[in-house]
Amino acid sequence: MAIGALTPPPPSENPAESLVEFPDNRLLIDLCGEYDRNLAEIEQKLGVQILRRGNLLAIHGEEAAQKEAVEVLGALYQRLESGRDVGQGDIDREIRMGGGETETGTRDGDQLEMFRGGPVEIKTRKKLVEPRTEAQKAYVLNLFQNEMAFGIGPAGTGKTYLAVAVGVSMFIGGHVDKIILSRPAVEAGEKLGYLPGDMKEKVDPYMQPLYDALNDFLPGKQLAKLMEEKRIEIAPLAFMRGRTLSNAFVVLDEAQNATTMQMKMFLTRLGEGSRMVITGDRTQIDLPRGMHSGLADAERLLSGIDRISFNYFSASDVVRHPLVAAIIRAYDADMEKS
Known part of the structure; x- marks a missing residue:
């Protein structure tokens, strides 16, 4: 799966992993956090293992947990693309909210x-x-x-x-x-x-x-x-x-x-x-x-x-x-x- 890019990542040879591509390496560094602490937070909360391979992240774990991790990483990366920071509270929110916001509907005011x-x-x-x-x-x-x-x-x-x-x-x-x-x-x-x-x-x-x-x-x-x-x-x-x-x-x-x-x-x-x-x-x-x-x-x-x-x-x-x-x-x- 590619985030923010038209070119898909190379297919994984391991069916027990999901590959996610991030085209901007500088944003990927911010996504991972200092000493990969953001990735460690996601690993701990979702029960997955995340390995970095260049501008790819390989996610290992149960299929449902892999899917959730992909959604969370994608939402956090989009947050960085919009010029906002990513902190521990943002990771917690994306995990609780299912990896992103949805249409809020019609409201007055x-x-x-x-x-x-x-x-x-x-x-x-x-x-x-x-x-x-x-x-x-x-x-x-x-x-x-x-x-x-x-x-x-x-x-x-x-x-x-x-x-x-x-x-x-x-x-x-x-x-x-x-x-x-x-x-x-x-x-x-x-x-x-x-x-x-x-x-x-x-x-x-x-x-x-x-x-x-x-x-x-x-x-x-x-x-x-x-x-x-x-x-x-x-x-x-x-x-x-x-x-x-x-x-x-x-x-x-x-x-x-x-x-x-x-x-x-x-x-x-x-x-x-x-x-x-x-x-x-x-x-x-x-x-x-x-x-x-x-x-x-x-x-x-x-x-x-x-x-x-x-x-x-x-x-x-x-x-x-x-x-x-x-x-x-x-x-x-x-x-x-x-």
Whole structure:
């Protein structure tokens, strides 16, 4: 099989191998990675062996695994041809997504036109963000398409990260005037006591994951200026009461720790021209015993309403360290037994 060339590779004498030809040797070097670490990553994840022969790669292994490796290598090479880099996250995404993007179909809104027939990408000031699983891809499309979207699933599945990335993309594209990020200031099992400092210093430790996400997408000086101008706000959920949030991209993180009344209060802040994203993990509720999570009520009451989407993630969508997925599966299995 030839990638990006009209001349097919020489036929393999070994039926247990697939040959793939790459015409640009410089791109092939980038595809293989330093010390062939990209090839090693594909070998480890797909259970194949990849040997380099000039501008050919010979893939050994089971037939299905060979085919998948060819598709992944082809998608990564096309990525390099388009001028983009290839990193470990890109390899992981192509393996999870089956070696490439498919037609995304017809969607409303001019900001969705960029996805038509091409990869789903979120452009921010500092980086290009791409979904790494099918569930993440569906989630991102719903974030652009719907005025209210829920992302529910375990830690490490990119729920908040992708939501903030879409918010930044819509902000720099002029689709919203501000970004508002919020989460309940609830302690995760331990008592932190009275924190020192002013109000901002007291609540900042709870908001740190949101700061981390923003710092990934916006240059430090620009982020500081936008926060000073109140065009980007990070505030505890309690501070949302009494506000009408118009022309804003609003994210509520850790929504499983919002009470029923807090959730209703937050959802009814939605103003003209705004988008809301609510993310949470039903297995990590830190509310006091006997207090009901508002996220569960929102699922039950709102799932049939048009323009409100619900996306669900599982351990297979975890994009942190592979051990995180194994840990989540272990806890899920234990909960099913009890």
